[in-house]
Amino acid sequence: MTEPANGRVTQGNAGGVSLRRVSKTYGLATVLQVDELIFRNGEVTGIVGENGAGKSTMLGILAGTVTPDPGGEVAVDGEPVHPGSPVASQAAGVAMVSQEFPLVGQLSVAENLTLGLRPGGGRGFFYDRKAVTAAARGMLERVELDVDPDAPVSTLSIPARQLLEVAKALGREPRLLILDEPTSALGPVEAGLVIRIAREHAANGGAVIFVGHRLEEVREAADRVVVLRNGRLVADFPVAEATDDRLIREMVGREHLASVTADHSGLARPAPVFTAEELTAEGLGPVSLSVSEGEVLGVAGLMGSGRSRLLHTLFGAIPATGGSMTLTGARYAPRSTGDAVAVGVALVPEDRKQQSILAAAPVRWNVTLATLQKISRSGFLFPKTERDRAAEFAGRTGARFASIEQPIGSLSGGNQQRVIFGKWFAAQPKLLLLDEPTRGVDVGAKAEIYGLIDEARARGMAVIVASSELEELFHLSDQIVVLRHGRIGRVLAKDQFSKEQVLLTASGVKEIP
Amino acid sequence: MTRSQAGTSHGDRQDVPGTQESGPAVRRGRLRAIVDIPEFGVVAACVLVFVIVTILQPRFADAANLQVIGLDLSNYGILAIGVGIVILTSGIDLSVGSVVALCSMVSAYLNVNYNVPVGLCIVASIVIGLVIGYLHGWFITRLDVPPFAITLVTLTAAAGAALALTSGQPISGVSFFYQTLALTKVGGIPLPVIIFVVVALAAWVLLERTYIGRQIYAVGGNREAARLAGIPVRRRLMLTYIISGGCAGLVAVLVIGRIGVGDPSVGSGWELDAIAGAVIGGVSLYGGEGRIVGIVAGILLLMLINNALIVLNVSPFFQQVALGLVLGVAIVADRIRARARGQARPRGVPLFGAQGSKAGAKDTPAAGAG
Numbered sequence: 080m081t082e083p084a085n086g087r088v089t090q091g092n093a094g095g096v097s098l099r100r101v102s103k104t105y106g107l108a109t110v111l112q113v114d115e116l117i118f119r120n121g122e123v124t125g126i127v128g129e130n131g132a133g134k135s136t137m138l139g140i141l142a143g144t145v146t147p148d149p150g151g152e153v154a155v156d157g158e159p160v161h162p163g164s165p166v167a168s169q170a171a172g173v174a175m176v177s178q179e180f181p182l183v184g185q186l187s188v189a190e191n192l193t194l195g196l197r198p199g200g201g202r203g204f205f206y207d208r209k210a211v212t213a214a215a216r217g218m219l220e221r222v223e224l225d226v227d228p229d230a231p232v233s234t235l236s237i238p239a240r241q242l243l244e245v246a247k248a249l250g251r252e253p254r255l256l257i258l259d260e261p262t263s264a265l266g267p268v269e270a271g272l273v274i275r276i277a278r279e280h281a282a283n284g285g286a287v288i289f290v291g292h293r294l295e296e297v298r299e300a301a302d303r304v305v306v307l308r309n310g311r312l313v314a315d316f317p318v319a320e321a322t323d324d325r326l327i328r329e330m331v332g333r334e335h336l337a338s339v340t341a342d343h344s345g346l347a348r349p350a351p352v353f354t355a356e357e358l359t360a361e362g363l364g365p366v367s368l369s370v371s372e373g374e375v376l377g378v379a380g381l382m383g384s385g386r387s388r389l390l391h392t393l394f395g396a397i398p399a400t401g402g403s404m405t406l407t408g409a410r411y412a413p414r415s416t417g418d419a420v421a422v423g424v425a426l427v428p429e430d431r432k433q434q435s436i437l438a439a440a441p442v443r444w445n446v447t448l449a450t451l452q453k454i455s456r457s458g459f460l461f462p463k464t465e466r467d468r469a470a471e472f473a474g475r476t477g478a479r480f481a482s483i484e485q486p487i488g489s490l491s492g493g494n495q496q497r498v499i500f501g502k503w504f505a506a507q508p509k510l511l512l513l514d515e516p517t518r519g520v521d522v523g524a525k526a527e528i529y530g531l532i533d534e535a536r537a538r539g540m541a542v543i544v545a546s547s548e549l550e551e552l553f554h555l556s557d558q559i560v561v562l563r564h565g566r567i568g569r570v571l572a573k574d575q576f577s578k579e580q581v582l583l584t585a586s587g588v589k590e591i592p
Numbered sequence: 593m594t595r596s597q598a599g600t601s602h603g604d605r606q607d608v609p610g611t612q613e614s615g616p617a618v619r620r621g622r623l624r625a626i627v628d629i630p631e632f633g634v635v636a637a638c639v640l641v642f643v644i645v646t647i648l649q650p651r652f653a654d655a656a657n658l659q660v661i662g663l664d665l666s667n668y669g670i671l672a673i674g675v676g677i678v679i680l681t682s683g684i685d686l687s688v689g690s691v692v693a694l695c696s697m698v699s700a701y702l703n704v705n706y707n708v709p710v711g712l713c714i715v716a717s718i719v720i721g722l723v724i725g726y727l728h729g730w731f732i733t734r735l736d737v738p739p740f741a742i743t744l745v746t747l748t749a750a751a752g753a754a755l756a757l758t759s760g761q762p763i764s765g766v767s768f769f770y771q772t773l774a775l776t777k778v779g780g781i782p783l784p785v786i787i788f789v790v791v792a793l794a795a796w797v798l799l800e801r802t803y804i805g806r807q808i809y810a811v812g813g814n815r816e817a818a819r820l821a822g823i824p825v826r827r828r829l830m831l832t833y834i835i836s837g838g839c840a841g842l843v844a845v846l847v848i849g850r851i852g853v854g855d856p857s858v859g860s861g862w863e864l865d866a867i868a869g870a871v872i873g874g875v876s877l878y879g880g881e882g883r884i885v886g887i888v889a890g891i892l893l894l895m896l897i898n899n900a901l902i903v904l905n906v907s908p909f910f911q912q913v914a915l916g917l918v919l920g921v922a923i924v925a926d927r928i929r930a931r932a933r934g935q936a937r938p939r940g941v942p943l944f945g946a947q948g949s950k951a952g953a954k955d956t957p958a959a960g961a962g
Contacts, residue, residue, distance in 0.1 A: 394820070396819065396820060415822075415824065416819055416820055416821070416822045416823075417822045417823065417824050419822065420821070420822030421822070426820055428820050433814075433816060433817075434814075434816050434817055434820055435817050435820070436814065436817060437809075437810055437813040437814050437817060437818075437880065438813075438814070439813060439880065439881060440809070440810075440813055440880070444806065444809070444810070447806075448806075448810055448817075448818075448821045448823075449821040449822055451803035451806050451807060451823075452803050454803075455802065455803040458802050458803060458804065459797075459801055459802055459803075460800075460801050460802055460803050460805075460806065461801075462801075502821070
């Protein structure tokens with residue numbers, strides 16, 4: 080699987096971590112391709128880019144959690160690092176603070192901080208509680224985190240856990256410290272602290288990568304800013320030159336500034352199929368919106384802005400805590416996903432493997448899953464009826480497979496997604512909710528899924544589509560709501576679609592009335 | 593036998609178009625199709641054991657001995673079907689053996705000490721089983737108690753309650769109807785075997801021919817996907833535990849008839865045989881996979897081996913070892929099968945890897961048991 084990067088001569092640039100001819104391909108899609116990029120010692124490098132620009136892939140390659148395509152090289156101070164091995168990356172001095180916290184909740188702060196280390200190792204086999212606590216105290220001081228080293232991590236607040244992650248990474252005395260959106264869970268004071276820590280680490284001769292979507296923070300932390308777009312390095316300039324306008328321009332790409340979209344305009348707005356008034360749920364809202372028959376409403380926003388949360392609340396998968404909804408004029412208050420499906424609401428969730436498919440089960444099962452009750456007579460399923468239904472609806476979406484008895488897990492991502500669309504078309508929903516409908520499908524399949532969405536529209540469904548790909552939203556939507564912290568920051572009509580407008584609202588760089 | 597099982601499901605995956613392996617696979621054609629049936633291994637093992645033991649000791653195939661095997665099969669088999677349906681949801685029911693003890697004691701107690709008509713006593717036994725199953729389901733779906741934990745509570749408590757009812761004394765003098773039920777033969781076939789067949793058929797219809805059965809598979813295969821398809825996950829889980837409890841209550845009735853008394857120590861450890869039978873029959877402990885035909889074959893294999901060891905005069909201690917070994921092989925085969933499946937995907941279908949950077953990076957296994 081992995082190919083050792085040995086036997087390759089490395090030249091110069093010993094002072095830092097370098098990527099050379101590193102790429103990552105999933106199927107036909109190249110998600111990252113970098114010819115040369117060096118994170119120099121003594122410098123904080125900021126990385127910015129849209130969702131899907133390749134940031135996470137690059138960080139994953141550095142941390143060893145993603146195996147790059149063979150042929151490239153990752154080197155720390157000139158020494159090649161075995162690719163795709165977290166252990167090798169850690170041994171080479173790479174420490175990453177990720178957005179998710181891989182902490183062991185039941186263990187104490189001190190135990191988490193020293194996990195995998197042996198403080199006071201002189202005493203051999205036995206666990207040296209005193210040395211562990213002392214080492215932990217030292218680490219906590221560096222991030223100015225005032226918590227009891229003996230407290231279980233599960234009792235800490237989210238910001239405290241984030242700082243604990245930083246302390247844990249620093250405690251490894253890394254040569255490269257990677258901070259992946261370290262401030263997204265923090266308030267301004269802690270965010271400032273993390274930025275100071277990054278600066279100090281660089282001042283002490285280490286290399287630091289700082290990834291963020293709040294541009295002003297990146298500017299404050301970094302000496303130099305690198306912009307990724309579509310998996311490629313498109314800009315690399317000193318922080319002094321990195322103005323908001325320039326960064327966003329580079330992230331978005333000059334050629335896309337004038338937005339071109341498919342023409343769905345000119346439709347008279349019929350009465351809305353679905354409305355939400357002051358809808359709230361945990362971490363969401365209040366949100367008010369409405370969608371009409373044959374209309375597509377786009378939902379934009381950064382990661383964590385509540386896009387999925389909104390769709391799941393509309394689907395009854397997350398309980399609403401307030402507000403009201405209507406579907407085709409009637410009150411709609413789903414207490415379960417079953418209620419939602421029964422009245423004609425459908426959700427294609429974001430994570431196909433975890434949330435959509437029964438991977439080991441045949442295509443047939445996956446197509447009929449949401450309509451089992453409908454196609455059974457007095458509770459009984461008739462194999463022929465089921466086969467016919469499955470063949471009809473899977474076929475209608477253009478999914479390609481050898482047989483409807485084939486396990487869906489053996490199909491490509493695009494074909495799986497088509498089967499899932501077939502599942503919901505069979506339910507004939509009035510409101511179709513799509514969460515990242517083209518994630519993980521190749522370019523050709525993407526176009527066909529857009530075709531399916533057009534078909535849904537033509538059949539009179541109201542569609543709400545959430546996506547991190549703005550081009551996708553521009554192409555599909557009649558209207559876009561931009562979410563920020565679970566609320567609608569802005570509503571954009573078709574003639575207002577532009578990446579700049581969305582990004583500015585979503586990242587809160589400028590408040591737009 | 594279980595080797596070939598692991599091999600077959602690997603082959604399953606390679607039949608997918610776009611795999612490189614084509615030449616030899618095509619030639620195997622028809623044979624392959626039969627071997628591809630997941631339960632092929634365990635069914636073949638049953639036949640093999642039967643033939644070999646009959647050759648070694650012809651007495652094994654005598655009608656009398658087959659009737660004994662049939663009676664064992666009906667007791668353990670009904671339990672295995674109940675527990676197997678629970679395991680399909682990636683749950684577990686450890687309590688069934690103790691529930692058999694408790695139900696049979698209460699049923700006999702009512703019959704003897706309160707002169708309750710035997711029909712009502714039989715109904716009582718089954719109802720108690722159903723209620724215990726309902727309680728399991730309630731704790732599991734409402735309080736998120738792990739199935740292992742809550743059924744372990746019942747395993748201990750129900751066994752204790754059965755003993756406490758009469759301070760450990762068996763209850764004799766039960767209605768003769770129990771015996772009639774357990775010992776009548778229809779055309780040489782013991783009535784309990786017929787009851788077992790009816791239960792197995794009913795379970796087959798439930799799982800293969802009703803929408804509720806399919807939803808049970810879905811809940812076990814991917815709970816989140818099931819929930820997001822509008823399936824009432826809690827109700828389906830609840831149902832499986834109720835079925836399992838009811839099966840135990842039914843077995844309790846047959847057991848009274850077979851031994852002629854209400855015996856508080858009966859059923860001890862039976863849950864392990866029942867679970868073993870289901871797992872040997874190809875029910876995945878991770879849920880979502882397994883069929884009734886496999887469960888029936890799995891428990892039959894266990895009964896055949898058990899009986900064979902007796903007929904062949906093998907020490908009873910080795911019977912336990914044999915059970916353990918068969919179970920061990922089946923569980924390892926289950927994992928090999930799952931692993932072969934997991935690897936067959938990226939290798940066999942190159943495009944399948946196109947999951948996008950995010951999904952690929954945090955490709956953690958599903959919280960299947962959650």
